Amino acid sequence: MKFDRKIDDAGLREGIAKLTPEKIQETFLQFIEGETGAKLKVYSETCVRCGMCSEACHYFMSHDGDPSYSPVGKVTQTMGVLLKKKGLVDPEFIYKCAQIAYTECNLCRRCIHYCPLGIDTGYIMSMVRRFCHKLGVTPLYIQDTAHSHSATFNQMWVKDDEWPDALLWQEEEARDEFPNLRVPLDVEGADYMYSVIAPEPKFRTQLIYQAAAILHESGVNWTMPSLPGWDNSDMAMFTGDFEMMGRLKRAHFECAQKLKVKKIVMGECGHAFRSVYDMGNRWCGWDNYPVEVVHSIEFFAYLLRSGKIKMATKFEGPVTIHDPCNVIRGRGLMDELRYVTSEIATEVIEMTPNREHNYCCCAGGGVINCGPPFKNVRIKGNKIKAEQLKRMKDQGVNTIISPCHNCHGGLEDIIHAYDLHMELKFLGDIIYAHMEKTKAVE
Amino acid sequence: MHDIYNFVVGPLAWFGWGVFILGSIFKLVYAYNKFVTKDGTSAPYMSWKYGLRSIGAWLVPFNALGWRNNPLVTVVTFVFHICLILVPVFLSAHAVLWQQFFGVEFFWTLPDNVADYMTLAVIAACVFFAVRRLAYPRVRFVTEAKDWWVLLLVVSPFITGFLAYHQVFQYQIMIVLHVITGLAWLALIPFSRLAHMLFILFSRAYIGSEFGGVRKAKDW
Ligand code: SF4
Ligand code: SF4
Ligand code: SF4
Numbered sequence: 001m002k003f004d005r006k007i008d009d010a011g012l013r014e015g016i017a018k019l020t021p022e023k024i025q026e027t028f029l030q031f032i033e034g035e036t037g038a039k040l041k042v043y044s045e046t047c048v049r050c051g052m053c054s055e056a057c058h059y060f061m062s063h064d065g066d067p068s069y070s071p072v073g074k075v076t077q078t079m080g081v082l083l084k085k086k087g088l089v090d091p092e093f094i095y096k097c098a099q100i101a102y103t104e105c106n107l108c109r110r111c112i113h114y115c116p117l118g119i120d121t122g123y124i125m126s127m128v129r130r131f132c133h134k135l136g137v138t139p140l141y142i143q144d145t146a147h148s149h150s151a152t153f154n155q156m157w158v159k160d161d162e163w164p165d166a167l168l169w170q171e172e173e174a175r176d177e178f179p180n181l182r183v184p185l186d187v188e189g190a191d192y193m194y195s196v197i198a199p200e201p202k203f204r205t206q207l208i209y210q211a212a213a214i215l216h217e218s219g220v221n222w223t224m225p226s227l228p229g230w231d232n233s234d235m236a237m238f239t240g241d242f243e244m245m246g247r248l249k250r251a252h253f254e255c256a257q258k259l260k261v262k263k264i265v266m267g268e269c270g271h272a273f274r275s276v277y278d279m280g281n282r283w284c285g286w287d288n289y290p291v292e293v294v295h296s297i298e299f300f301a302y303l304l305r306s307g308k309i310k311m312a313t314k315f316e317g318p319v320t321i322h323d324p325c326n327v328i329r330g331r332g333l334m335d336e337l338r339y340v341t342s343e344i345a346t347e348v349i350e351m352t353p354n355r356e357h358n359y360c361c362c363a364g365g366g367v368i369n370c371g372p373p374f375k376n377v378r379i380k381g382n383k384i385k386a387e388q389l390k391r392m393k394d395q396g397v398n399t400i401i402s403p404c405h406n407c408h409g410g411l412e413d414i415i416h417a418y419d420l421h422m423e424l425k426f427l428g429d430i431i432y433a434h435m436e437k438t439k440a441v442e
Numbered sequence: 443m444h445d446i447y448n449f450v451v452g453p454l455a456w457f458g459w460g461v462f463i464l465g466s467i468f469k470l471v472y473a474y475n476k477f478v479t480k481d482g483t484s485a486p487y488m489s490w491k492y493g494l495r496s497i498g499a500w501l502v503p504f505n506a507l508g509w510r511n512n513p514l515v516t517v518v519t520f521v522f523h524i525c526l527i528l529v530p531v532f533l534s535a536h537a538v539l540w541q542q543f544f545g546v547e548f549f550w551t552l553p554d555n556v557a558d559y560m561t562l563a564v565i566a567a568c569v570f571f572a573v574r575r576l577a578y579p580r581v582r583f584v585t586e587a588k589d590w591w592v593l594l595l596v597v598s599p600f601i602t603g604f605l606a607y608h609q610v611f612q613y614q615i616m617i618v619l620h621v622i623t624g625l626a627w628l629a630l631i632p633f634s635r636l637a638h639m640l641f642i643l644f645s646r647a648y649i650g651s652e653f654g655g656v657r658k659a660k661d662w
Contacts, residue, residue: 038473046638049589051581060580067583076584112661114508116519117540117642118649240482245565278656282483332658356659357507393648 003077003096009373012098015137016091024135024432028087031131040127043119044083047072053121056111058359059104061186062383069381071111071121073102078128090319098137103367103374105240108325108360122365126240136226141371144233148198150244153251154231156198164226164386166201172206174265177440181216183208186259187223190292191297193261194224195252195368197233197269197405214300217439218308222265229255232266234275238366242283250279268296268426270326270404271364278330286338295327297403301336301426303419304343312436315345319425320397322411323358323406332356341401344430349397351388359385363401363410378410386418393420403427443614450621455543458625465632466561466640473641489651496650497643499662506662511585522567525560526596530624533557554607561604568597599624635636 032040038226054060054070067073078097082089115121123296131304132138138146148157160164170184184190194215200207215222223231229251236244256264266272273295281289302307303309321341327333336357341348353359362382367374389400389411400422402408410422500506509516530536534551536613541547552560572593575585602623606616631639653661 006494035480037479037484038477039484039648041476042473042641046635046645048635048638049581049584049586050515051584052508052515054580056508064579067580069578070583072584073580085585112649112653114511116506116508116646117638118496118500118646118661120649120652136537226535279483285482288484321629329659330657334659353507 001293002101003099005099005378006095007099007103007373009139009370011138011140011143012095015132015135019091019094019135019137021088021090024089024091025087027134028082028131031134031217032083032087032213034349035130035162039123040079043124044075044079046117047075047119048117049076051117052116053111053114053119056114057105058110058362058384059381061359062381062385067404068283069104071105071115075103075121075124076346077209078361079124082128082131083178094132094135097128098132098139101125101132102139102142103370104376105365106325106360106362106367106416109329110325110357110360112329113357129149129238130242131242137369137379139238139374140279141373142235142239142364142366142369145369146232146239146241146244149234149236149248150241153228153248154198155233155235158198158231159365160228163201163230166205166206166225167226170205174209174212174341178216178437179211179227179441180439183212183427184223185226187221189260190191190221192220192222192265192299193256193259193263193291194222194265194267195230195232195255195400196267197272197281198231198403199233200267207267207428210428213432213437214309214435216305217435217437218303220303220308223259223261225255225259227255232264232272232276233269234280235366237275237279238271238369245275245280246283249276249284252276253281253290259319259410261291264291264293265299266295267292268403268405268428269331270324271406274326295331295403296334296427297327297333297337297340300431304340309431310436311344311431311434313434314343315399315425315430317345317393317399318347318349318397319345319399319401320351320392321347321354322361322400323355324402325360325364326404326409328358329356329367337403340427341358344427344434345399345401349395358376359388361385361404361407362414363406364404368406368409375413379413382410382414383418385411386414388421389415389420389422390418393422398422398423401427401430443618446618447614447621451539452624455621455625459630461629462631464609465629469632469637469640470644473644478537484648484652487651487655488543488648489655492651492654493647494650495654497646499660500646508662518567518570521563522571525567528552529557529600531563545642558604560608561600561607564600565597565604568593569599588635595623595627595630595634595636599627649656 018386043266053072057071059069067082078100089111105125107126109122111121145155148155162240167183174181230254234245234248323334367378411424503520504510504568505517533551537548537551577582599620602616602620605611606620608612649661
């Protein structure tokens with residue numbers, strides 16, 4: 001069958017140039033024998049090809065029911081063929097597999113709610129990615145971030161001295177507002193270690209400022225690590241480089257263990273939470289995680305409930321919530337998210353579908369990290385989200401709260417492309433702006 | 443003809459059952475071993491509570507999002523599977539065989555006319571699935587030869603059984619065909635798409651455990 005939506009990407013192009021069918025097959029047999037188990041086998045044997053999962057996927061919905069975008073459609077075009085041909089395929093086919101697996105599936109797992117047999121298409125797609133990674137066929141941009149992880153243990157090539165520099169810079173900025181504010185580095189035995197994703201020091205330093213302000217105001221005993229391990233993000237997980245994923249998570253947890261902190265609090269990020277809570281920790285062989293990790297949603301809920309943070313005012317006007325799959329379908333934080341939102345905004349109007357049934361933003365799963373060549377894939381592939389947001393807009397909602405970096409990136413592009421003129425907020429944005437600032441100068 | 447009949451309900455039947463039972467055991471044991479040895483990041487999360495919760499949630503028609511979004515498929519799927527299991531097990535003509543070969547005595551069997559309608563329901567459902575496969579791009583796109591074989595495999599004992607019961611064509615031939623197709627159906631359960639009958643409880647229980655225990659979210 002013809003694949004008529006090939007997009008040129010240097011990583012994929014150069015990657016397949018080094019392959020031959022024999023090499024592919026050899027790697028595939030190794031991969032199937034050595035790495036995959038009953039899950040992949042049972043999924044591929046039992047799927048009855050009923051197509052019920054089609055409507056789960058925003059790509060399918062956004063492409064007017066084009067079956068090549070349905071979850072099972074994507075499986076049959078990739079892993080299905082690989083299994084049937086025992087990996088004896090030509091390099092061009094691997095290009096197609098990689099494009100589908102890396103850019104046409106967000107691993108959002110919405111399709112779980114549709115398949116009577118409980119087949120996890122996201123898992124199958126991540127196995128396709130793993131195989132492509134082993135062949136060295138990965139999209140250029142995301143591979144660059146994965147390389148950065150390998151070289152620096154953070155996603156954005158932040159150098160060892162730039163990191164504390166960024167923190168101290170934000171501390172200095174914040175001291176104009178909170179004269180006693182510190183960003184406490186490497187405090188042994190602190191209650192909380194705050195970890196972020198590398199784009200924060202790189203492009204969104206105000207988020208570090210805000211977090212520091214909230215933590216300072218709340219009076220909790222917190223710290224940030226000055227050494228590698230501070231970045232909780234993980235693009236290696238999404239390229240299929242599980243070895244690197246494991247090393248990253250180990251570094252992250254070891255950082256917390258060296259500091260003997262009680263808990264890790266992480267910023268408002270979905271995929272990092274997936275890596276810490278779901279994928280990386282398990283790859284390392286931990287049943288759960290060695291140091292408890294609290295997502296910002298839970299942490300803010302705790303601060304508000306315990307009165308450590310009080311809201312001086314609330315955000316005016318109706319807001320809606322975009323549920324990030326990695327912390328909602330991935331951790332069930334939907335009720336906590338609603339609690340926090342209701343505490344900080346005057347009115348919340350829910351989207352439909354919402355909670356664990358929400359449509360993904362189409363940025364997740366590393367798709368946005370595949371960079372400019374695939375921007376339109378995300379935008380066209382999530383018309384359904386634009387329609388969903390439009391319905392909210394028609395009800396007078398102009399603000400979307402979403403506690404996930406990727407969701408922000410993805411939704412911003414959608415809002416812009418579909419002329420929706422809505423604004424996106426992190427919980428921290430609103431809390432910082434509307435909380436009582438007892439420790440600030442007037 | 444009588445000899446052939448005796449052969450198919452005798453040795454061939456034992457063979458069919460044997461393949462079904464041994465094949466199923468083999469498949470399940472093989473998958474279980476692979477699961478615990480190779481799926482180390484999944485197997486330890488199996489939970490009775492959440493596994494059963496998920497199975498329960500999906501057994502209720504229209505409860506899961508998938509069922510709600512495919513109402514017609516849902517109705518047909520439920521009717522189909524219920525009839526598919528009840529008819530062969532509780533048919534009065536089969537009760538005799540249960541008794542004769544396995545020594546199992548039933549207190550209750552399906553009234554013949556009800557079983558007749560249920561058989562028709564199975565056949566109608568198979569026609570529905572076939573039409574859906576052809577007419578619906580999302581299903582046609584992913585349909586393989588295997589999917590047609592399995593449909594044929596499933597429907598044949600019901601068609602032959604129906605024809606035999608109503609004495610259409612030659613009863614003797616029909617009943618032999620019926621037994622053969624029924625046994626093929628049974629024997630191929632572990633080795634075809636029908637394997638979902640064996641695995642569904644486990645795949646559901648696993649994803650239910652994963653969602654309930656780890657992700658704290660519903661999987662329906
Ligand atoms: S994008 Fe989400 S719904 Fe679509 S196939 Fe991937 S995991 Fe399933
Ligand atoms: S709903 Fe499940 S069984 Fe049906 S086609 Fe999709 S993955 Fe296969
Ligand atoms: S970016 Fe957000 S919506 Fe998209 S997959 Fe990640 S958490 Fe889900």
